[in-house]
Amino acid sequence: MESLSGRKKVLEQKPMNFWERIYLPAIFRGMGITFMHMFKKKETTFYPEQEREFSENWRGMHSLKRDENGKERCTACGLCALSCPAEAITMISAEREKGEEHLYREEKYAAVYEINMLRCIFCGLCEEACPKEAIYLDGPIVPADYLRKDFIYGKDKLVEMPISELEALKGATV
Amino acid sequence: MEIAFLVEKLLLVTILFVATLTVAAYSTYAERKVAAFLQDRVGPNRAGPFGLLQPLADGGKMFFKEEIIPSGSNKWLFIAGPSLALLVSFLGTAVIPFGQNIELFGRVIPLQVTDINVGILYIFGVVSLGVYGIMIGGWASNNKYSLMGAIRGASQNISYEIAMGLSIIALLLVSNTLSFKELAEQQHGWHWNIIYQPLGFLIFLVCAFAETNRMPFDLPECETELIGGYNTEYSAFKMGAYMFAEYINMFVSSAVMVTIYFGGYNYPGMDLVNGALGATWGPLVGVAVMFLKIFAFIFFFMWVRWTVPRFRYDQLMDLGWKVLIPLAIANIVITAIVITVVDKL
Numbered sequence: 001m002e003s004l005s006g007r008k009k010v011l012e013q014k015p016m017n018f019w020e021r022i023y024l025p026a027i028f029r030g031m032g033i034t035f036m037h038m039f040k041k042k043e044t045t046f047y048p049e050q051e052r053e054f055s056e057n058w059r060g061m062h063s064l065k066r067d068e069n070g071k072e073r074c075t076a077c078g079l080c081a082l083s084c085p086a087e088a089i090t091m092i093s094a095e096r097e098k099g100e101e102h103l104y105r106e107e108k109y110a111a112v113y114e115i116n117m118l119r120c121i122f123c124g125l126c127e128e129a130c131p132k133e134a135i136y137l138d139g140p141i142v143p144a145d146y147l148r149k150d151f152i153y154g155k156d157k158l159v160e161m162p163i164s165e166l167e168a169l170k171g172a173t174v
Numbered sequence: 175m176e177i178a179f180l181v182e183k184l185l186l187v188t189i190l191f192v193a194t195l196t197v198a199a200y201s202t203y204a205e206r207k208v209a210a211f212l213q214d215r216v217g218p219n220r221a222g223p224f225g226l227l228q229p230l231a232d233g234g235k236m237f238f239k240e241e242i243i244p245s246g247s248n249k250w251l252f253i254a255g256p257s258l259a260l261l262v263s264f265l266g267t268a269v270i271p272f273g274q275n276i277e278l279f280g281r282v283i284p285l286q287v288t289d290i291n292v293g294i295l296y297i298f299g300v301v302s303l304g305v306y307g308i309m310i311g312g313w314a315s316n317n318k319y320s321l322m323g324a325i326r327g328a329s330q331n332i333s334y335e336i337a338m339g340l341s342i343i344a345l346l347l348v349s350n351t352l353s354f355k356e357l358a359e360q361q362h363g364w365h366w367n368i369i370y371q372p373l374g375f376l377i378f379l380v381c382a383f384a385e386t387n388r389m390p391f392d393l394p395e396c397e398t399e400l401i402g403g404y405n406t407e408y409s410a411f412k413m414g415a416y417m418f419a420e421y422i423n424m425f426v427s428s429a430v431m432v433t434i435y436f437g438g439y440n441y442p443g444m445d446l447v448n449g450a451l452g453a454t455w456g457p458l459v460g461v462a463v464m465f466l467k468i469f470a471f472i473f474f475f476m477w478v479r480w481t482v483p484r485f486r487y488d489q490l491m492d493l494g495w496k497v498l499i500p501l502a503i504a505n506i507v508i509t510a511i512v513i514t515v516v517d518k519l
Contacts, residue, residue: 027482034481038211 059122061139062115064159067105072159073134076110080126080135088119089126106132113158117142117151182283190287194267198421199229201472205421208476236414244316244407251314256408256415259307263419265300266426269293271355273439273461277453285461286355293354294342297430298335301385305331307419308387308394312404323403326487327394330384333494334391338381340502341374344509345434358438363445366437373505375435377498382431384494386423389479393487428471432464439464 019025045052054060065073076093094111096104103109120142126135145151161169203218203225210217218225243252273285290296305328312324348370349357361367368375384391395403405416432438439460448456485493 027478030481031477034212034477037214040214042216043214044216 059124059137061142062135062137062158063139065134065136066160070162071103071105072109073105073132074110075106075108075132079129083125083129086119086121088116090114113155115153117153186287190267194422194425197425198418201421201424203229205476209480212480236411239410241410246316248314251310255307255311255314256412258310259419260415262300262303262307263422266297269296269354270429270433271358271438272464274457276457289353289355291353294352302335308404315407317407319400320404320406323394323400327404330393333491334381334384337377337494337498337502340506341377344374344506345371347509347513354433357434361437362440368435377502380498382427386427388475390482390485391490392484393490424472424475428468431471432467436467
């Protein structure tokens with residue numbers, strides 16, 4: 001049939017000639033190619049020591065953010081847990097007491113906030129669902145571990161460092 | 175039989191055994207390195223400098239893995255399979271001469287465990303026994319994939335042994351001996367058999383790839399179709415034994431090819447070196463040359479593995495029966511005619 005697009009290519013299926021049929025020239029040519037690859041630049045990135053550059057929209061480990069005064073933004077509304085298709089997020093809310101205003105921004109906060117990194121699929125829906133801009137997937141690759149229970153990350157691993165500590169750390173390195 | 179003779183043989187066997195094990199262990203390392211280099215990677219480099227302790231780490235891993243014997247399997251044969259594969263692969267080294275006679279403590283010691291006058295027949299017997307390890311293991315697993323792998327292994331080995339034997343007959347017409355020692359001695363001073371038997375060598379080489387179940391003829395284990403083939407059900411050290419047997423087979427077949435086609439321990443300028451170094455150190459240089467040649471062959475095995483894709487099963491049989499066997503027969507006829515004509519002249 002006539003080709004309407006004009007892009008159809010009919011491949012000719014010629015029977016192999018003698019040199020093609022004895023395979024050996026083709027094999028030797030192939031071996032030459034693979035041998036030349038021994039002297040090429042290696043593509044390996046030595047991962048733990050060396051890290052590849054991540055793209056702009058890379059989604060890594062979660063971090064729970066603080067506001068400009070160093071108070072935790074999360075109000076434990078649970079929208080992230082609801083939006084999570086992998087059911088990886090769970091939390092227990094608590095009410096802010098007198099004298100804790102410098103710690104939490106709103107009257108309610110997450111006393112426990114856990115993400116199961118084995119369940120998480122890093123889709124970023126929690127980030128989109130959060131009305132308080134409290135959770136972002138802007139961290140590094142989640143590291144490997146030996147036990148399943150160690151993959152359930154609590155607030156100790158997720159919450160951003162307080163500004164004061166961050167500055168202390170910067171001062172120490174400078 | 176004197177004690178010294180026994181000690182001498184015992185030492186030789188022990189050294190050979192350890193050397194074979196070491197070569198096989200480091201072949202696994204070399205295989206991964208060669209594969210990596212051919213694919214623009216760096217290969218194992220974490221265990222020790224340049225990853226040199228990798229074989230030890232792998233061996234340790236194999237030992238400490240859980241050993242599973244499937245409940246539906248035939249237990250004794252399941253254990254016998256890998257044991258046989260490993261045992262038979264070691265047997266081949268017994269007849270290979272690794273060097274000239276060496277003078278040590280006033281004794282002349284041949285660097286060959288035994289020089290039986292039918293060495294080539296012995297090697298053939300041992301090689302054809304090798305397939306039993308695969309067959310028994312595959313059958314005893316009571317698994318369809320294993321059985322398929324075992325059947326493929328058996329038919330492949332039987333098919334390629336014929337062509338291998340025929341290619342050797344042409345060589346025997348030239349050399350008139352079945353003893354490995356004599357074969358090696360005959361090739362002294364550039365009379366390497368590869369020059370007289372290039373076609374025979376090519377056939378032998380292809381068959382050696384098939385007999386050791388190496389790429390492009392690794393149909394018995396064929397991961398993509400048979401999920402590992404005959405060793406699907408094997409775990410821990412039994413799996414390791416099969417892998418080890420494969421690498422030892424590679425070492426033995428490289429040694430055989432070097433001995434019968436590439437001059438064995440002979441090298442150009444051998445007499446000069448032997449004269450200069452004496453009867454103790456001279457032969458050791460020969461041993462080093464022999465091992466260099468063997469390593470070159472092992473590298474070749476790996477190089478081919480990471481270049482050529484696996485044959486389809488019918489192509490494999492076509493190549494064996496329709497190409498290699500007629501070629502080998504033609505080679506015998508041509509060799510016989512040439513020898514007769516040259517003798518009459």
